[in-house]
Amino acid sequence: MTGNLAHLTLAFGLLGNVVSFMVFLAPIPTFYKVYKSKSTQGFQSAPYVVGLFSAMLWIYYALLKTNVLLLITINSVGCFIETFYICFFLFYAPKKARMESLKLIVLLVVVGFGLIVVLTQFFASGAARGVIVGWICLVFSLCVFVAPLGVLRQVIKTKSVEYMPILLSVALTLSAVMWFFYGLLLGDFNIAVPNVLGFTFGIIQIILYFVYKKKKPVLVSTFDGKICEMEEQRFPEINDHKSIDVEKLNKSKDVSHCMAAKPQMIPNCTIEVSS
Structure with missing residues (x-):
């Protein structure tokens, strides 16, 4: 029976490694x-910075334990991939986004992880050190699952899933299932517990994706290179050769600075510019 349990644990651990590898590749x-x-557009670096920090923590935790070697293998790969993503993001990010990302990296990866290692090495010993680091891993694993939820507000506001990483959401959900059973079979609740919420958050993201999948905003180009997002239903039907008062349009927050629209949205329109 013990042998069967060990084999089952190994199987879930290996599956967890495979699916987690898919998680790391999902943002490609x-x-x-x-x-x-050549721009980061509306994407954020927070999920990748938090992912790197979490992977580093799990490696530290695994080094303090004796039976979680599979955590070391996948999180070592994760550290490499997340670091690549972050460097890629920093290269293409505008100055403001780059500075915010660097602050987050310093706060979590340098200061946060450094303090955890130093404090647990000097102020804890033996099994207590593993328990403390395990609880910290549990909390920040939740952050990894919660981080993609930051785009939910944007999805609801714009009624568009363009910036919602659905592949990442699906992969995280599958990964949560595998690591939950791995931790449960090992009797390590620091591994099992966060994956319960991970599965829940993943399901919420998937449902939201399918709700807004077909609701795409209308993009309107402007003379100054800006893009304004407007829903098609905001434009009333306009007969041929009807004119539009630009000043009236500019009163609307959603269409401010917009001076042109696609032909299929406003057919055969002339624009009168009020002096």
């Missing part, structure tokens, strides 16, 4: 968009 389409546009 996002970074391909960044590469093509």
